[in-house]
Amino acid sequence: MREACHEDVITLRDLSFAYEHKNVLQHVNFSIKQRDFVGLIGSNGAGKTTLLRMIVGLLKPTQGEIHLFGEPISQFKQWERIGYVPQKNSLNPLFPATVREVVMSGLYGKKSLFRRIAKSELQKCEDALHAMSIEDLADKRIGQLSGGQQQRVFLARALINNPDLLILDEPTVGIDPETQEGFFHMIKHMHQHHHITFLMVSHDMDMIETYLGTEPIERSGKLKFYVKHSHDIEDCRETDLTHSLKDLRNKLQSTISYT
């Protein structure tokens, strides 16, 4: 069971980044504590995706430090604690994998792709498919799915390790408003009941202001950080992720369209 505490999950110290000679981020300082929900806002080109890519180790800062769960990123090895859903438009729609293969790939991390897959790992995959209500899509090619369905596949992939931290880069871009609403219900539920820490880039100011308040807690250049801390959550009972999401899914299906 995850404990509510004040451990820093992400610490950014004096972080700067430049692509060749173009400065994108300068002297960013911010920390995210366990079970915070952080909304990262900024105009196009402000450096939001660049920041997320540094946090998940895909880009190296030009200057400054990143700590993950208290460890310098260069020494951090527990990548299964972090689920990352990149921006939809950075994916290749012709990728020739099935939904199940994409979700399973979330388990591999930095381990070999060619090792034997254990029964327990197959079960984790089925649970993640089930939680996102996409069991019936498991054998379809990812490229054949709608934008909303693809986002659920990538969320299932990010959830397969039961992560402590979920990093989402504009998860609802290109998705219709009703599906967006269902999606936000779901991630709020995951935040409140599953003690997951969230870092989410979004342009949806309605959702950000409704859940995280109207004032950013921190500004850095063109970036604004909106935060809901764990102690602001009224009801934070923890329940089993798969079953709880199934319940939520049933409730949502009876009120709004969720596909």
Ligand SMILES: Nc1ncnc2c1ncn2[C@@H]1O[C@H](COP(=O)(O)OP(=O)(O)OP(=O)(O)O)[C@@H](O)[C@H]1O
């Ligand atoms: N691989 C790259 N090489 C050079 N410049 C890049 C590269 N990727 C991004 N940039 C530039 O860096 C800046 C920040 O890009 P980034 O994608 O981080 O912005 P963003 O805030 O996520 O924008 P958006 O809201 O449009 O997704 C932009 O000016 C972009 O053109």
